[in-house]
Amino acid sequence: MSPSHLPQADSSSDSLPSSAKRSAVEAAGAASRRRWITLGVGALAALGGVGLASWRMQGGGATQAAPQNFWQTSFEGPAGETVQMAALRGRPLLLNFWATWCPPCVEELPMLNRFYGEHRAKGWQVLGLAIDQPSNVRKFLQRLPLDFPTVLGGLAGTDLARSLGNQKGGLPFTVLFDTDGSILKRKMGQLTTQDLQDWARLM
Known part of the structure; x- marks a missing residue:
């Protein structure tokens, strides 16, 4: 079987122009960063909520000492x-x-x-x-x-x-x-x- 008749791997991404490849990679990276930022903000908000609740429960009360x-x-x-x-x-x-x-x-x-x-x-x-x-x-x-x-x-x-x-x-x-x-x-x-x-x- 000649090389021209060998099964070809899926190379749709390889067939893209280099500029399109970069755009795809950047888009994927941006999406990943957005997910991490969202998770980070959520975690900080949760921690902030805990801190605020703790402060409210203390009610500005007396210090322990x-x-x-x-x-x-x-x-x-x-x-x-x-x-x-x-x-x-x-x-x-x-x-x-x-x-x-x-x-x-x-x-x-x-x-x-x-x-x-x-x-x-x-x-x-x-x-x-x-x-x-x-x-x-x-x-x-x-x-x-x-x-x-x-x-x-x-x-x-x-x-x-x-x-x-x-x-x-x-x-x-x-x-x-x-x-x-x-x-x-x-x-x-x-x-x-x-x-x-x-x-x-x-x-």
Whole structure:
């Protein structure tokens, strides 16, 4: 059998002009790249979704080390005394961030004072942490004395509030610490009598 009569392999691609071959190869490569890009974007979106969900579930909550750091801090009282947070550990503590220039803060202070008077015999503690000028706080306490202690937070108090879950830095902000020193409840905004009643039942 002569070479001209031998069976020929399928050479349709070989029979294409070189420019057509290059176009076909480039098209195949582009399609492959598109598939990988699509898969990559999908994977990144999935990971991003997981991260976003995790962030939302945390809700801008307190950092893990925040409670321990809190118990290791100290603040100055209105009379210049040093108040160690460690001395308050072991009993329920209602920590209230406030300021004299914050109307909702000032409005809820008498309610907190009544709560303290009604529950202090049961071991409850209330601590006001003022994010304000010391002179303003001293003048305010002269006009409206409080039975529970108040300390001067300053800028350190703002940082503390953020670490405890107050990501927006608003006032008032209240944190309830359990007897073991952990955070039990938090509230951004003005407290209500119902809030305090519900929290009191937790202990």
